[in-house]
Amino acid sequence: MARNILVIGELDGGALSSTTAELVGGASRLADGGQVSVTLLGAGAGGLTDAAFAAGADRAFVNDDASYDDFRSDQWVAAAEEALDQAAPDVILIAQSIVGRDLGPRLAFRRDTAVAMDCVSIEDSGGAFKATRPCYGGNAQATYAFATSPAIATVRAKSQEPLDPPRDGASGEVVQLSAAGASRSEIVGREAAVAEGLQLQDAPVVVSGGRGLGAPEGFGLVEELAEAIGTDKAAVGSSRAACDLGWYPPSQQVGLTGKVVTPDLYIAIAISGASQHMAGCSGSKTIIAINKDPEANIFKAARYGIVGDYKDVLPPLIEAVKNLD
Template identity: 50%
Template sequence: MPNGVLILAEAEGGEIVTVTKELIGAAQRLGAGPVSAMLLGSGVEAAAGKITGAEKVYVVDDPALAQYTNDAYTQAAAAVAQKADPAIVLMGQTNIGRDLAPALAFKLGTAVAMDTIALEMKDGGLHTTRPAYGGNARAVNGFSTTPAIATVRPKSQDPVEGGSAGAVEKVAFDASGVRTKVTARTAATSEGVRLEDADVVIAGGRGLGGPEGFAKVEELAKLLNGAVGASRAVADLGWRPVSEQVGLTGKVVSPTLYVAVAISGASQHMAGCSGSKNIVAINKDADANIFKAARFGIVGDFATVLPALVEAIKKVKAEG
């Protein structure tokens, strides 16, 4: 009889990543039985001991898992899931989770709900809520098969606090069926804070009038230790690199503070930023859609508002 919640833990540089703590927190709050974790990789046994709040930590430690491939990780995760026999499997909507979850779901004869932002137990089963249609809608899903698998959007759940380390159990897997291989990996270079990780994002739109309009956006980003984002129009016009584009076809960000400067708030853009905890809109058009999603707003011209805001924030910060 399937029971409990199995979460996919991830480690980076020997440390457990934040989303893993969020998954354990979410799994505990579901109250759907014992919480266990699986950690897949090469040389990850030490990191397994740092996972807290899970009763058991399954570890698949194998050189074939040194770099992520769908083939190898799917087989390893399936080996753990078959052993643990959970009713629910949760992963982060991360590089690994978003690629692995559907393949694991198929292997286990079940289904997956991707990029969920809310989880609930009802009538003995998991029900998930996720954004759809570029964030314009919410879809609530249930599962007719077991285990129910969901990927969970980072920062959508409160992390587990404290707790003791779980008992580590090693699980073997057979790497002979791995067909794909990673032959090269080039780290993306970015200056300052990475857009997806940033707690503060200052984004500019076409209303800035040209690349020079971003000077004050950059200054504000620097002041708040944030990252610079751009609308699609701005990236298309070549004012800013495509890597800074926020939106459906760009990056999806969910910072604590998102300041949208001269951005109208088209669906395409909102799909990338609607998960932000607090949106501040600065736009000269009081009817701009962005104000509908914003907590704070200034109706005004960025050319005068933005320099004034930089000075005001410096002053307020200096007051301590």
């Protein structure tokens, strides 16, 4: 069934954010002959239309006003509604980001429609648009059908695939949006997080340790495994329990009150699999669990599991990974 889809795009470092490219690619497959539109807001947005068309968009709603660089709800809502009025979409897709968590519910309220948050899957099912999201702390998944239009979904990073190969040389329609108006919000300061190495949300492999390590020194083996996989491929995470004990930095916490990650591979070491933690990693494509408790909840979510003490399991595993080349 052909449907028009509007993606609320985001910029990152002067380029399309990776999640925007993923959503546009997913939208192009879901549109089934309908039109895919994307909004691009902020300084340099006008120079990214070719990238948007290559990613799968047919039309780009653009404004280069630098006032859009810092997200202010009222300005972005106004721009999104202007694009929405012209695109007449059946579906609106937004990244599950700071922007999406704020903008999705606002647009749903203003348009008297429904929004599904934090979705890990979007699909056409018998001609109906459906969205799937984790529930019960990541222990189950719920699929939603929409009785109102436009359907709005905020979608997790890495849950959609960008077009491969991209449509290099593709062209489309460019529509200028209005400049940002005065905002009722004022940004009084900004403090950037200082982080070294590959970030959790960007890593294709996440290796996490939990309280079952028994001591902070246990993270030495966790880090060694991540290093063996590759510092350009793997990042180290932690359960909330281990962070609360001071064993690992809170910035690396995975879970409901930490980071939500969707890597290709998630290795959970000495983590029981509490619902709070699973809410942060259940979107992983593959989960491997290492735990000495055969009844640990983590094994219910894992595709592969090793029952054993991590002190016995990790050293030979690390050596095996090092010898893969």
